[in-house]
Amino acid sequence: MAAPLEWQESHVAVAGLQLRLRRAGSGAPLLVLHRDIGTPDQLPIYVALAERYDLLLPEHPGYGASERAAWMRHPRDLAAVYQGLLAALDIPRASLLGLGFGGWIAAEMASLAPRDFEKLVLVGPMGFKPPQGDILDQALVSHIDYARAGFHEQKAFEAVYGAEPSTDQLVEWDLCREMNFRLAWKPYMHSQTLPHLLGAIRAPALVVWGGEDKVVPISAADRVMAGLVGARLAVVPACGACVEMEKPAEFARLVTDFIG
Amino acid sequence: MHIMYFTEQPMATYPADKGLEFGATALMFSNSHFDPAEGSRLYNEYIEQYVLAETVGFDGIMLNEHHNAPFCMQAKANIFAALLAGLTKRVKIVMLGNPLPLAENPIRLAEELAMIDMISKGRLVSGFVRGGGQEQLAVGVNPAFNRERFEEAHDLIVKAWTQPGPFRWEGTHYQHRVVNPWAVPLQKPYPRVWVPGVISRETVIWAAQHRYPYIALNTTVEQTQKIWKLYDDTAAEVGFQGGPEYHGYLKQVHVAETEEKALENARQFTWMQGEFTGLAHPVWSTPAGYSSPENRRGFVEFSTGRGTSPRKRPTFDEQIRDNMIIAGTPKTVIAKLRQVMEATRPGIMALWANDGAVSHADSLTCIRLFGEEVLPALRETAKALDLKSPFEAETPVSLDYSTDLAPRVAAAE
Numbered sequence: 168m169a170a171p172l173e174w175q176e177s178h179v180a181v182a183g184l185q186l187r188l189r190r191a192g193s194g195a196p197l198l199v200l201h202r203d204i205g206t207p208d209q210l211p212i213y214v215a216l217a218e219r220y221d222l223l224l225p226e227h228p229g230y231g232a233s234e235r236a237a238w239m240r241h242p243r244d245l246a247a248v249y250q251g252l253l254a255a256l257d258i259p260r261a262s263l264l265g266l267g268f269g270g271w272i273a274a275e276m277a278s279l280a281p282r283d284f285e286k287l288v289l290v291g292p293m294g295f296k297p298p299q300g301d302i303l304d305q306a307l308v309s310h311i312d313y314a315r316a317g318f319h320e321q322k323a324f325e326a327v328y329g330a331e332p333s334t335d336q337l338v339e340w341d342l343c344r345e346m347n348f349r350l351a352w353k354p355y356m357h358s359q360t361l362p363h364l365l366g367a368i369r370a371p372a373l374v375v376w377g378g379e380d381k382v383v384p385i386s387a388a389d390r391v392m393a394g395l396v397g398a399r400l401a402v403v404p405a406c407g408a409c410v411e412m413e414k415p416a417e418f419a420r421l422v423t424d425f426i427g
Numbered sequence: 428m429h430i431m432y433f434t435e436q437p438m439a440t441y442p443a444d445k446g447l448e449f450g451a452t453a454l455m456f457s458n459s460h461f462d463p464a465e466g467s468r469l470y471n472e473y474i475e476q477y478v479l480a481e482t483v484g485f486d487g488i489m490l491n492e493h494h495n496a497p498f499c500m501q502a503k504a505n506i507f508a509a510l511l512a513g514l515t516k517r518v519k520i521v522m523l524g525n526p527l528p529l530a531e532n533p534i535r536l537a538e539e540l541a542m543i544d545m546i547s548k549g550r551l552v553s554g555f556v557r558g559g560g561q562e563q564l565a566v567g568v569n570p571a572f573n574r575e576r577f578e579e580a581h582d583l584i585v586k587a588w589t590q591p592g593p594f595r596w597e598g599t600h601y602q603h604r605v606v607n608p609w610a611v612p613l614q615k616p617y618p619r620v621w622v623p624g625v626i627s628r629e630t631v632i633w634a635a636q637h638r639y640p641y642i643a644l645n646t647t648v649e650q651t652q653k654i655w656k657l658y659d660d661t662a663a664e665v666g667f668q669g670g671p672e673y674h675g676y677l678k679q680v681h682v683a684e685t686e687e688k689a690l691e692n693a694r695q696f697t698w699m700q701g702e703f704t705g706l707a708h709p710v711w712s713t714p715a716g717y718s719s720p721e722n723r724r725g726f727v728e729f730s731t732g733r734g735t736s737p738r739k740r741p742t743f744d745e746q747i748r749d750n751m752i753i754a755g756t757p758k759t760v761i762a763k764l765r766q767v768m769e770a771t772r773p774g775i776m777a778l779w780a781n782d783g784a785v786s787h788a789d790s791l792t793c794i795r796l797f798g799e800e801v802l803p804a805l806r807e808t809a810k811a812l813d814l815k816s817p818f819e820a821e822t823p824v825s826l827d828y829s830t831d832l833a834p835r836v837a838a839a840e
Contacts, residue, residue: 344715
């Protein structure tokens with residue numbers, strides 16, 4: 168494994184919150200929006216991306232060390248907060264990499280500000296009601312089972328979280344889960360308006376889906392692709408929802424080939 | 428002392444082996460195991476039992492509701508409350524209670540309860556609860572806003588009961604253009620509110636801050652004493668003196684004509700298969716955001732099998748030994764209940780008398796023996812211990828309607 172990434176960590180004041188931000192690498196700015204299970208500090212994909220980009224990894228408010236916003240009710244609120252973060256950092260034009268739930272936030276950001284983003288990468292994005300099947304309901308499964316469901320090969324899960332995730336990790340997942348409920352309880356993990364707003368987006372988009380995604384049925388890709396004009400779909404075979412963690416090398420290639 | 432009769436209204440005729448096989452008896456345990464013919468029989472038997480409870484001398488009948496589970500057939504406590512309002516003449520109808528966060532429209536609850544109060548000629552005690560964890564999932568209500576919804580729905584209902592309409596309500600979780608229910612309660616300023624609970628400190632504190640009696644649900648003597656200490660300390664902070672008239676206690680107590688029969692039937696209290704509310708699925712019973720933040724670590728450990736349930740019950744024999752379950756002939760039960768009353772000093776006693784598959788005949792016998800032998804003795808004990816109910820002590824309905832408050836004392840550091 169590569170040497171751990173040396174993050175520059177700071178807290179940025181946005182919307183009355185202290186937002187935790189990790190930043191590493193150099194190049195064009197790439198804002199990474201993490202999943203509904205949070206994100207570990209260190210992942211091979213972050214190392215790979217930091218070699219090419221100015222990598223910005225904020226933590227959603229309430230999902231860990233970032234302050235909870237009791238007033239937040241919808242992922243669109245997070246989209247506005249992240250527009251505020253980019254403004255506070257004086258970054259006029261970033262690319263967005265949205266992972267699962269973070270993909271929903273990224274799609275909201277791009278639909279609200281269609282001209283503002285360089286490139287858009289969505290990985291198994293939530294936010295869209297699948298025409299077939301339903302988005303896996305985390306309220307009915309344990310924290311570990313839900314996180315495991317994001318991986319096709321369980322060894323890949325264990326490589327990131329260990330075979331027996333720590334109790335601290337469980338507590339963090341429970342905090343994430345509470346925030347997911349606060350933001351996306353009903354309708355569960357999708358928006359009824361977002362599909363209609365995608366058409367305005369001008370940024371070139373890459374949509375990546377794990378071929379064995381058990382969290383967001385791949386049928387949802389039809390809705391995303393129908394809305395995103397000119398987007399490209401890349402399906403990664405033998406891979407679960409968490410493509411960036413399960414197939415980091417392949418995923419890094421997809422991203423760097425697309426963003427440049 | 429106020430003594431009331433309680434049963435969970437179990438639907439014990441479902442195939443228990445299927446529940447064990449499935450691993451949970453709530454939420455996702457299929458309702459294909461429900462038999463409406465048995466349901467019809469049981470509902471009607473419960474009505475007969477409640478009517479007998481009034482006849483033999485109980486002061487009140489306690490009602491509750493749960494969803495998607497065989498341990499409780501009441502999906503809407505107000506339906507039985509309305510029935511009892513018409514079928515009984517004297518007993519208090521004690522709702523413990525309506526789960527406020529589950530209501531999308533608390534004004535409908537305010538109307539239903541006002542109707543029950545008027546039909547019963549002022550016999551309603553309108554308890555409120557948060558609802559169990561799995562109830563939030565059964566009804567589809569966001570567990571993360573459970574406590575906020577509880578408090579806001581309460582405030583809205585009390586305002587609808589006490590302030591002339593029409594008025595407008597633009598709250599955080601509830602918005603109503605026009606609040607102006609035609610039906611309002613008979614009791615003034617409003618029906619008494621009692622608040623039951625098990626482990627949440629916040630609920631004990633909230634009840635005391637409103638001067639609402641708190642009913643400890645089947646807690647151990649030690650837990651109960653801790654709850655009273657917290658309640659009374661909070662009471663002192665807000666300016667009134669706690670004590671028995673604010674302390675209620677629900678106990679599992681079964682009485683029969685022989686010790687053997689009583690113990691056999693009391694085993695049905697464990698029919699719920701180990702947990703307080705059915706064979707609980709650890710994830711469904713504690714959705715994220717539902718519990719106190721201080722319990723988060725304990726519940727996530729439990730949910731992955733690393734810890735024991737914070738709600739876990741000891742074995743049947745241990746529960747009998749420790750008076751958590753009381754069973755026997757009237758003589759045995761009277762003596763044991765006296766020990767419990769001396770140790771916990773409640774002014775409100777709820778007797779959870781029949782559960783599981785206890786037969787209709789045995790349930791009726793139990794209720795009759797309570798009336799003939801146990802209740803008179805309990806009343807004597809209560810008198811000797813000076814345990815007064817809120818009615819006997821004529822306590823105010825709430826803190827806001829109190830005229831006897833002491834100046835607030837600073838919270839202990």
